[in-house]
Amino acid sequence: xxxxRSGTKRVVMIGPPNVGKSVIxxxxxxxxxxxxxxxxxxxxxxEGALRVADTPVKLIDAPGxxxxxxxxxxxxxxxxxxEDAPDLVLCVLDATNLESSLYLLLQLMGLGLPLIACxxxxxxxxxxxxxxxxxxxxxxxxxxxxxxxxxxxxxxxxLRSQLKGALSSGITSPPxxxxxxxxxxxxxxxxxxxxxxxxxxxxxDRLGDALVRPWPGLPAAALIVVLIFGFVIGVGxxxxxxVLLPFFGDLIIPQLENLVHALLEPxxxxxxxxxxxxxxTKGIEWPFTLVLPYVLSFYAALGVLEDSGYMARLGxxxxxxxxxMGLSGTAVxxxxxxxxxxxxxxxxxxxxxxxxxxxxxxxMVCLSVPCISQTGAFVSLLAERSVGALAGVATVSILAMxxxxxxxxxxxxxxPSTTLMEIPELLLxxxxxxxxxxxxxxxxxxxxxxxxxxxxxxxxxxxxxTGAMQAVGRALSPVITRWLxxxxxAAVPLLLGVFRRELAVLPLMDMALxxxxxxxxxxxALFYVPCIAMVALVAREFHIRLAIVVLVFTTAFALFVGGxxxxxxxxxx
Amino acid sequence: xxxxxxxxxxxxxxxxRAHLGQILGRGALALERANCRWQSLSRRYGRRFYERLxxxxxxxxxIKAGDRVLHVGCGAFPFTTLALAxxxxxxxxxxxxxxxxxxxxxxxxxxxxxxxxEIRHGTGESFDCADFDAVWVSLHVSPRDEVIHNCLSTLRxxxxxVLRNVAGPLKLxxxxxxxxxxxxxxxxxxxxxxxxxxxxxxxxxxxxxxxKQRVVLSGLAAGxxxxxxxxGNGHPLLEPLGIxxxxxxxxxxxxxxxxxxxxxxxxxxxxxxxxxxxxIVVNPVFGD
Numbered sequence: 001x002x003x004x005r006s007g008t009k010r011v012v013m014i015g016p017p018n019v020g021k022s023v024i025x026x027x028x029x030x031x032x033x034x035x036x037x038x039x040x041x042x043x044x045x046x047e048g049a050l051r052v053a054d055t056p057v058k059l060i061d062a063p064g065x066x067x068x069x070x071x072x073x074x075x076x077x078x079x080x081x082x083e084d085a086p087d088l089v090l091c092v093l094d095a096t097n098l099e100s101s102l103y104l105l106l107q108l109m110g111l112g113l114p115l116i117a118c119x120x121x122x123x124x125x126x127x128x129x130x131x132x133x134x135x136x137x138x139x140x141x142x143x144x145x146x147x148x149x150x151x152x153x154x155x156x157x158x159l160r161s162q163l164k165g166a167l168s169s170g171i172t173s174p175p176x177x178x179x180x181x182x183x184x185x186x187x188x189x190x191x192x193x194x195x196x197x198x199x200x201x202x203x204x205d206r207l208g209d210a211l212v213r214p215w216p217g218l219p220a221a222a223l224i225v226v227l228i229f230g231f232v233i234g235v236g237x238x239x240x241x242x243v244l245l246p247f248f249g250d251l252i253i254p255q256l257e258n259l260v261h262a263l264l265e266p267x268x269x270x271x272x273x274x275x276x277x278x279x280x281t282k283g284i285e286w287p288f289t290l291v292l293p294y295v296l297s298f299y300a301a302l303g304v305l306e307d308s309g310y311m312a313r314l315g316x317x318x319x320x321x322x323x324x325m326g327l328s329g330t331a332v333x334x335x336x337x338x339x340x341x342x343x344x345x346x347x348x349x350x351x352x353x354x355x356x357x358x359x360x361x362x363x364m365v366c367l368s369v370p371c372i373s374q375t376g377a378f379v380s381l382l383a384e385r386s387v388g389a390l391a392g393v394a395t396v397s398i399l400a401m402x403x404x405x406x407x408x409x410x411x412x413x414x415x416p417s418t419t420l421m422e423i424p425e426l427l428l429x430x431x432x433x434x435x436x437x438x439x440x441x442x443x444x445x446x447x448x449x450x451x452x453x454x455x456x457x458x459x460x461x462x463x464x465x466t467g468a469m470q471a472v473g474r475a476l477s478p479v480i481t482r483w484l485x486x487x488x489x490a491a492v493p494l495l496l497g498v499f500r501r502e503l504a505v506l507p508l509m510d511m512a513l514x515x516x517x518x519x520x521x522x523x524x525a526l527f528y529v530p531c532i533a534m535v536a537l538v539a540r541e542f543h544i545r546l547a548i549v550v551l552v553f554t555t556a557f558a559l560f561v562g563g564x565x566x567x568x569x570x571x572x573x
Numbered sequence: 574x575x576x577x578x579x580x581x582x583x584x585x586x587x588x589x590r591a592h593l594g595q596i597l598g599r600g601a602l603a604l605e606r607a608n609c610r611w612q613s614l615s616r617r618y619g620r621r622f623y624e625r626l627x628x629x630x631x632x633x634x635x636i637k638a639g640d641r642v643l644h645v646g647c648g649a650f651p652f653t654t655l656a657l658a659x660x661x662x663x664x665x666x667x668x669x670x671x672x673x674x675x676x677x678x679x680x681x682x683x684x685x686x687x688x689x690x691e692i693r694h695g696t697g698e699s700f701d702c703a704d705f706d707a708v709w710v711s712l713h714v715s716p717r718d719e720v721i722h723n724c725l726s727t728l729r730x731x732x733x734x735v736l737r738n739v740a741g742p743l744k745l746x747x748x749x750x751x752x753x754x755x756x757x758x759x760x761x762x763x764x765x766x767x768x769x770x771x772x773x774x775x776x777x778x779x780x781x782x783x784x785k786q787r788v789v790l791s792g793l794a795a796g797x798x799x800x801x802x803x804x805g806n807g808h809p810l811l812e813p814l815g816i817x818x819x820x821x822x823x824x825x826x827x828x829x830x831x832x833x834x835x836x837x838x839x840x841x842x843x844x845x846x847x848x849x850x851x852x853i854v855v856n857p858v859f860g861d
Contacts, residue, residue, distance in 0.1 A: 007596045030671055067809070069764075069809050071809045096841075097815075097840065099839070100814070102812075128840060181633070212844075214826060242812070270661060315844070316828060316832070316844040320829050321832070323830070323847075328846070329844055420845055420849060422841060453674035517778075
């Protein structure tokens with residue numbers, strides 16, 4: 001972080017959570033955005049590039065913090081970013097919660113770093129009948145202050161020119177301000193506030209309130225979760241059938257097949273490319289037509305949940321249930337993320353306040369939460385054959401998740417966690433911010449997930465074509481055929497599942513299995529090891545011993561439970 | 574001189590002396606804890622930082638000159654005690670180590686502060702704090718939880734307890750101490766030190782207990798408003814979220830299954846853990 005290209009200025013954006021920092025960030029940096037990690041931690045923050053009057057600027061969107069005393073790992077990273085002596089600090093204040101933002105500003109002034117401020121969410125404040133005199137604050141504190149409404153873009157030009165002024169003229173640090181105390185913050189707030197006329201409950205307020213009360217909040221939550229499930233599966237299937245399958249399945253893959261048939265003689269090379277586990281056939285079909293549609297639909301749904309502020313409400317509603325698992329309301333986010341991919345879920349646990357909570361969520365995600373790739377594979381495997389089987393897998397997964405949570409909560413040492421979180425305003429998510437988030441996730445999948453699947457498929461092809469796979473299958477045969485009641489070739493998913501979770505499911509598609517056999521295979525795949533990338537992350541985040549325990553336990557549990565269901569399923573399906 | 578290299582950078586302090594002070598301050602802390610082996614060196618450099626630190630703490634604690642202050646764990650070189658005395662407080666410093674007590678008493682007489690400062694032998698977990706307006710507890714004092722519990726129990730109303738903590742995520746004031754007598758009648762303020770960036774100071778003010786039935790937040794009905802009287806155990810997010818004595822709070826709803834309490838505070842909606850809510854004392858306000 002220290003050595004930069006000379007001339008690039010580093011600007012750090014600091015502010016409380018939910019104040020709209022990322023909207024300002026997106027507006028200032030447009031498309032030049034990436035996700036970064038602070039060295040030595042896995043907390044993510046956004047970095048972007050912009051030019052301010054010919055000076056290249058690196059803008060960093062630090063994790064939201066309330067005060068400079070960090071309450072979590074994520075907040076510690078924000079503080080650490082400040083300690084790296086940036087060229088300028090942009091403090092984003094909240095017009096609707098001016099006091100706590102001002103306290104933070106007073107603390108920042110004490111650091112002696114060049115500082116400018118902007119007061120955001122002035123539109124929401126106006127709805128409440130409040131206005132903030134930003135010029136008064138600028139005058140009182142000696143910090144250049146701008147009023148902005150990031151959602152409409154108002155005030156951003158002025159912010160840009162303040163940035164330009166600050167960076168080019170070499171702004172000095174502000175004069176030493178008053179000692180940061182709450183009394184001082186309250187006094188300044190009183191003096192800077194102006195009445196702005198109308199105030200009263202809007203529909204948005206009433207809806208936001210209703211959604212967090214037990215009634216109608218809990219039934220609404222159940223409905224919303226079902227709708228989300230329906231959206232993810234439905235939109236995913238639609239994308240697959242009308243966009244991705246025609247494109248890849250009817251256009252790209254046959255062309256590649258023909259090309260390979262024309263260029264290569266029958267033999268190992270050709271078989272690896274277009275054979276049973278062909279790199280260019282299955283290796284493209286699986287990630288692009290079976291998984292990608294669900295990646296897109298899932299992250300769109302997640303983005304809506306996050307940006308609208310509903311996620312926090314869900315956390316508050318489920319708080320009682322989560323407490324039984326030793327978790328707090330803020331654990332809802334990592335668990336939801338786990339349904340997308342376990343890796344960001346584990347990284348999100350850094351925002352949880354206790355080690356015990358982190359371990360609990362890790363156990364739940366590793367054992368019983370299928371990632372979206374695997375879920376997409378389940379849908380592809382089961383939806384057309386037996387919807388009942390699909391529902392059964394979903395039910396087993398949720399019950400297992402809850403049971404794991406409760407057991408972990410009881411057995412792991414440590415004190416129970418404390419929920420203390422802000423419930424943000426209910427807002428309509430912005431399409432452009434949402435679009436960028438989905439695109440970032442899709443890009444990540446295309447860059448990381450697809451090559452991993454293709455590598456796994458290539459490995460499978462080699463094993464298959466050299467006969468090694470059949471040998472392993474015969475070795476594992478007793479367990480597979482006698483205990484799991486599956487054909488011998490079902491050893492393949494077990495081998496491949498270590499690389500990517502969907503590879504524990506997809507090979508079952510072409511094996512001519514009955515519904516209950518498919519169900520058994522799905523259950524084994526559900527509980528089976530997390531993908532190798534995830535295991536590596538567990539080893540890094542926690543301890544290598546834990547990673548080994550995860551590997552051994554998930555395998556044993558998957559096989560054991562699979563055998564049980566193999567005998568129970570034919571009675572139902 | 575030792576130096577903690579774990580921090581990744583330093584603040585560009587406006588005052589070069591303070592900047593130098595920060596670097597050396599970390600070394601001074603290490604020295605103290607190593608039983609002041611390098612006596613003369615630590616004495617000279619240590620004094621400078623303690624003055625700035627104590628000034629911050631005095632402001633946070635909001636005490637006036639002439640108040641009586643107890644310093645638990647003053648050590649052989651009672652920097653904090655001396656800094657407090659120089660600001661006009663009447664100070665009693667205690668330490669469990671007889672030799673430290675003797676050495677500290679000598680330093681005090683050499684400085685000519687015998688009239689203002691008294692050094693005694695004693696331990697934090699048994700000393701009666703009733704006579705004092707404020708109690709300072711040094712960083713290395715142990716067993717910490719018992720000392721804190723004793724001080725808060727014996728302090729009189731509006732007495733303050735000043736604790737130094739090493740900065741880091743979520744250092745709760747006392748998570749081992751059950752909400753016993755005195756524990757829920759406190760108002761905790763925290764502030765990150767600007768003199769020593771690796772320290773966070775917590776001041777717990779003991780509030781007078783009332784004869785009236787205490788009403789806690791979780792006991793209110795949905796829609797009730799009140800003024801916060803006490804906030805309990807010092808979770809670092811309580812203050813920034815607006816949960817401070819004197820603030821207005823309005824209960825919105827209580828979640829099922831022992832879940833959290835949702836309340837409005839000056840325009841902000843917050844979900845508060847049931848156990849925290851049971852420690853937040855509220856004076857209900859009737860009518861609109």
